[in-house]
Amino acid sequence: MGALTIHFHPMIPVRLEHVTKKFGSQIALDDVSLTIQAGEVFFLLGPSGCGKSTLLRLIAGLHQPTSGRIYFGDRDVTSIGTEHRNAVMCFQSYALWPHMDARQNIRFGLEIRKIDRTEADRRVEQVIQLVQLGPFAHKKPNEMSGGQQQRVALARALVVKPDCLLLDEPLSNLDAKLRLEMRTEIRRICRASGLTAIYVTHDQKEALSIADRMAVLNFGKIEQIGRPQELYLKPRNRFVAHFMGETNFIDGIVRGMKDSLIEVQTSVGNILAGYCPEPIQSGDRVVVSVRPETIRFGPAPSHSSLNAFAASVHDTIYLGEMAQHVVSLGTGPSLELKAFELNPKRVARDGAVEQTTIRIDPEDVVVLKN
Amino acid sequence: MKNTTAWILWVVLTGLFSVTFLWPIGQIVKQGFFDAEGHLTLKYMIGVFENPIYVEGLINSVKIAIGTTILVCLIGVPLAWLANRYDFAGKSLFQAVLLVPMILPPFVGAIGFTQMFGQYGAVNSLLGLSVDWIGSGQYLGVIVLQALGLYPILYLNVAAALANIDPAMEQAAENLGCTGLTKFRRITLPLIMPGLFAGGTIVFIWAFTELGTPLIMQYNRCTPVQVFDALKDIGKDPFPYALVFVMLVASVLLYAVGKLIFGRNSYAMQSKAATASSVVRAEGWRAWGIPLVFAAICFVALLPHLGVVLTSFSPAGSWYQTVIPTELTFHHYSEALGHDMTVSSIGNSLLFASLSVFLNLLIGVSVAFVVVRSRVPLRGMLDAMAMLPLAVPGIVMAFGYLSISTWAANLPAVKENEWLKSLFDVRTNPTLFLVVAYAVRRLPYMVRSAVAGLQQTSVTLEEASANLGASGLTTVRRITLPLILANLIAGAMLAFAFSMLEVSDSLMLAQRADYFPITKTIYELFQMIGTGKYLASALGVWAMVFLATTILGASLILGRKMGAIFRV
Numbered sequence: 040m041g042a043l044t045i046h047f048h049p050m051i052p053v054r055l056e057h058v059t060k061k062f063g064s065q066i067a068l069d070d071v072s073l074t075i076q077a078g079e080v081f082f083l084l085g086p087s088g089c090g091k092s093t094l095l096r097l098i099a100g101l102h103q104p105t106s107g108r109i110y111f112g113d114r115d116v117t118s119i120g121t122e123h124r125n126a127v128m129c130f131q132s133y134a135l136w137p138h139m140d141a142r143q144n145i146r147f148g149l150e151i152r153k154i155d156r157t158e159a160d161r162r163v164e165q166v167i168q169l170v171q172l173g174p175f176a177h178k179k180p181n182e183m184s185g186g187q188q189q190r191v192a193l194a195r196a197l198v199v200k201p202d203c204l205l206l207d208e209p210l211s212n213l214d215a216k217l218r219l220e221m222r223t224e225i226r227r228i229c230r231a232s233g234l235t236a237i238y239v240t241h242d243q244k245e246a247l248s249i250a251d252r253m254a255v256l257n258f259g260k261i262e263q264i265g266r267p268q269e270l271y272l273k274p275r276n277r278f279v280a281h282f283m284g285e286t287n288f289i290d291g292i293v294r295g296m297k298d299s300l301i302e303v304q305t306s307v308g309n310i311l312a313g314y315c316p317e318p319i320q321s322g323d324r325v326v327v328s329v330r331p332e333t334i335r336f337g338p339a340p341s342h343s344s345l346n347a348f349a350a351s352v353h354d355t356i357y358l359g360e361m362a363q364h365v366v367s368l369g370t371g372p373s374l375e376l377k378a379f380e381l382n383p384k385r386v387a388r389d390g391a392v393e394q395t396t397i398r399i400d401p402e403d404v405v406v407l408k409n
Numbered sequence: 410m411k412n413t414t415a416w417i418l419w420v421v422l423t424g425l426f427s428v429t430f431l432w433p434i435g436q437i438v439k440q441g442f443f444d445a446e447g448h449l450t451l452k453y454m455i456g457v458f459e460n461p462i463y464v465e466g467l468i469n470s471v472k473i474a475i476g477t478t479i480l481v482c483l484i485g486v487p488l489a490w491l492a493n494r495y496d497f498a499g500k501s502l503f504q505a506v507l508l509v510p511m512i513l514p515p516f517v518g519a520i521g522f523t524q525m526f527g528q529y530g531a532v533n534s535l536l537g538l539s540v541d542w543i544g545s546g547q548y549l550g551v552i553v554l555q556a557l558g559l560y561p562i563l564y565l566n567v568a569a570a571l572a573n574i575d576p577a578m579e580q581a582a583e584n585l586g587c588t589g590l591t592k593f594r595r596i597t598l599p600l601i602m603p604g605l606f607a608g609g610t611i612v613f614i615w616a617f618t619e620l621g622t623p624l625i626m627q628y629n630r631c632t633p634v635q636v637f638d639a640l641k642d643i644g645k646d647p648f649p650y651a652l653v654f655v656m657l658v659a660s661v662l663l664y665a666v667g668k669l670i671f672g673r674n675s676y677a678m679q680s681k682a683a684t685a686s687s688v689v690r691a692e693g694w695r696a697w698g699i700p701l702v703f704a705a706i707c708f709v710a711l712l713p714h715l716g717v718v719l720t721s722f723s724p725a726g727s728w729y730q731t732v733i734p735t736e737l738t739f740h741h742y743s744e745a746l747g748h749d750m751t752v753s754s755i756g757n758s759l760l761f762a763s764l765s766v767f768l769n770l771l772i773g774v775s776v777a778f779v780v781v782r783s784r785v786p787l788r789g790m791l792d793a794m795a796m797l798p799l800a801v802p803g804i805v806m807a808f809g810y811l812s813i814s815t816w817a818a819n820l821p822a823v824k825e826n827e828w829l830k831s832l833f834d835v836r837t838n839p840t841l842f843l844v845v846a847y848a849v850r851r852l853p854y855m856v857r858s859a860v861a862g863l864q865q866t867s868v869t870l871e872e873a874s875a876n877l878g879a880s881g882l883t884t885v886r887r888i889t890l891p892l893i894l895a896n897l898i899a900g901a902m903l904a905f906a907f908s909m910l911e912v913s914d915s916l917m918l919a920q921r922a923d924y925f926p927i928t929k930t931i932y933e934l935f936q937m938i939g940t941g942k943y944l945a946s947a948l949g950v951w952a953m954v955f956l957a958t959t960i961l962g963a964s965l966i967l968g969r970k971m972g973a974i975f976r977v
Binding site: 099100101120121122123124125126127128130131132134136137138147148151152195199 | 580582585
């Protein structure tokens with residue numbers, strides 16, 4: 040990769056302080072404070088309408104905040120127009136100008152910045168190599184595939200050496216296979232350029248796979264900020280737990296502590312949990328979050344019977360590399376859980392109910408306040 | 410649509426088109442290139458270019474076209490841009506009023522224009538000057554008048570092109586540091602170029618071949634007026650045919666060049682706009698500045714027509730060296746409506762326009778069906794053919810129809826049969842030719858609106874109907890037509906409005922007073938010594954009110970889609 044590494048000198052942190060954005064009476068962002076470190080690939084993640092794109096456009100200078108300040112490094116850019124921010128955006132629709140070919144599109148920003156001809160040529164060629172656009176550089180946008188257009192949009196932003204790179208759902212217009220390919224590409228390019236990059240998406244897999252850190256937004260507020268594993272394994276609340284991936288929620292009441300584990304009483308028996316994001320006490324109503332892939336099948340090893348339950352497998356969706364089971368616990372009004380099994384062996388036939396035991400490692404169980 | 414039905418329709422439509430459109434043009438070519446013995450000759454063609462008066466006429470016409478087009482761009486582009494960018498007080502009203510001048514033919518406005526800008530007219534009285542605006546610059550008068558009538562076409566095209574731009578296109582430029590005029594020049598302008606060029610082409614051809622305005626303004630050294638004057642010699646003198654042919658070639662070439670350069674109507678945007686439109690509320694000085702600009706343009710554009718209105722209410726001689734008439738009277742209206750020619754002309758125009766709109770609807774919808782809903786290989790050609798009348802000047806068509814009528818009238822069978830005579834000889838009864846001429850000229854608008862309607866209507870809606878057992882015709886009647894009705898009504902209203910005030914064909918084909926349409930009557934009244942000008946104005950006002958109502962209705966029904974009809 041060495042030859043393709045481009046060193047971008049400016050690496051600046053981006054800081055938002057109490058930023059609020061209203062559209063009319065509608066609050067798109069509600070008092071958001073956030074620091075994005077220099078050189079970090081930071082993700083804004085959330086369902087549609089959560090304000091993540093608005094946040095990105097505020098950083099780009101395409102919107103003005105209703106209140107609050109935005110800093111690039113020590114520079115207050117709140118009232119600076121987008122054209123003077125050097126925070127360059129890759130638009131969701133790519134926004135490639137159809138009357139220019141790929142190279143002209145890429146070169147445009149350099150012309151506006153009055154970079155001299157030879158230097159501009161050199162940088163355009165370099166970035167074309169970086170995004171591997173070579174044979175398509177002379178094509179017009181409408182002669183290119185989605186993936187190629189995506190590369191041009193990326194190149195157009197990168198070539199001006201932005202202070203920070205802003206990506207607005209860059210992969211949402213691509214088909215599934217291409218999306219995977221470009222995901223890897225973008226990660227490579229971000230790492231190679233060492234840029235501060237802010238990336239908006241609603242796809243948590245995209246975020247988990249590329250992000251250094253990420254923020255989950257909902258209704259204009261930040262729910263949680265952290266590294267991918269933190270958000271996945273230690274969600275702060277029910278929304279984050281649910282949004283980061285499939286999970287089972289089981290209602291219960293805290294009974295107390297047991298060997299530094301939290302004991303929660305549920306309709307199917309007591310469950311021991313290893314983590315709770317906030318202080319709790321006996322009697323608190325809570326939900327227990329158990330991710331489907333943490334559920335194991337088969338009788339417990341003799342020395343431990345923690346979190347082992349008798350269960351029956353009701354239904355199975357076979358997906359090849361894994362199977363998604365629906366298992367029910369208990370006797371009375373039964374509780375159904377989703378459980379994933381990698382390299383699956385037990386594939387229930389129609390109507391056949393298999394009796395088994397499931398186990399959940401307390402370390403994998405999170406207790407969340409209801 | 411079944412393939413056989415489509416084929417039959419295609420053949421019928423192509424046949425109809427050949428007879429009503431290609432044949433008249435063929436007549437002109439024939440008369441211009443063959444001498445009395447039927448030998449091919451270039452001597453008429455060469456004759457045109459050797460005659461300094463004809464050459465001067467051509468040069469003047471080109472000058473009119475260029476001047477008008479530039480003026481139209483100067484008015485239309487900024488207006489469209491402002492309307493696209495800003496929300497301001499009275500926007501929708503202004504947008505509707507802006508379109509009104511389009512259907513008020515400049516030649517009616519010319520009557521008021523002379524009152525306003527004449528040496529003893531309103532403007533001089535207001536400013537205390539005695540400049541002879543028109544006398545010293547008939548050219549200026551002609552292009553200003555035409556520009557004030559034609560800018561809506563460009564405005565609509567540019568507005569549609571601007572609306573089609575994904576706002577992210579410009580945001581991306583801003584985001585890279587490009588703003589203001591540079592952004593307009595490097596991004597916005599290239600993106601709207603196809604729309605600008607399409608509108609500009611129509612305006613250019615229209616101005617190049619406009620007959621009414623120079624006629625009333627007495628700017629006689631231009632080709633359309635020369636051709637009109639040569640009418641007296643038709644049949645004997647082949648030079649007018651050659652002259653008309655030159656006009657035809659120039660117009661078609663221009664149209665073709667435009668199509669070649671911008672093969673597609675517009676750049677297909679890569680994806681639908683992902684961001685909300687970038688319309689901002691005008692604030693500060695813009696909040697009143699922009700409405701002021703719109704109001705000013707509307708006022709100036711309607712000034713000639715205001716002149717017509719005032720003329721129609723002023724007793725003879727009461728509007729002389731004053732800003733407005735010193736007295737008002739309704740006398741001209743009662744006199745005009747009492748005049749034989751006037752009453753019959755209103756009836757005639759209504760009849761001709763209604764019949765031609767009916768024909769238009771029938772043909773337009775059929776063409777649209779074949780083009781959008783069938784797989785007939787040659788459907789593209791049909792579409793292109795239906796749009797061709799835009800490229801062919803009205804005066805050329807009128808000349809062609811006239812020559813067909815002359816030919817038909819000389820056939821023995823027609824000479825002897827009264828009924829055939831009243832059908833084919835315009836000297837007896839021009840109804841057939843006028844209806845066909847009106848219909849052919851306005852067909853492109855009808856086809857565009859019908860095509861747009863069909864394209865917006867998913868074919869699955871029709872398939873669902875067929876799937877439930879409905880026959881083809883039932884589906885068309887119960888599903889398709891109701892869905893595209895708004896488009897059809899709007900297209901029909903426009904076609905109707907244009908037909909009501911059509912100039913070239915009306916002036917040339919209507920030759921008996923009892924078959925005069927409104928426009929020819931206005932022209933004839935205007936020629937009358939004494940109160941003619943006032944009667945013409947009164948009739949003009951009647952027509953304008955009627956048409957303004959029509960186009961306002963059409964723009965309300967079609968809303969923002971209005972532009973789609975005028976895009977070629």
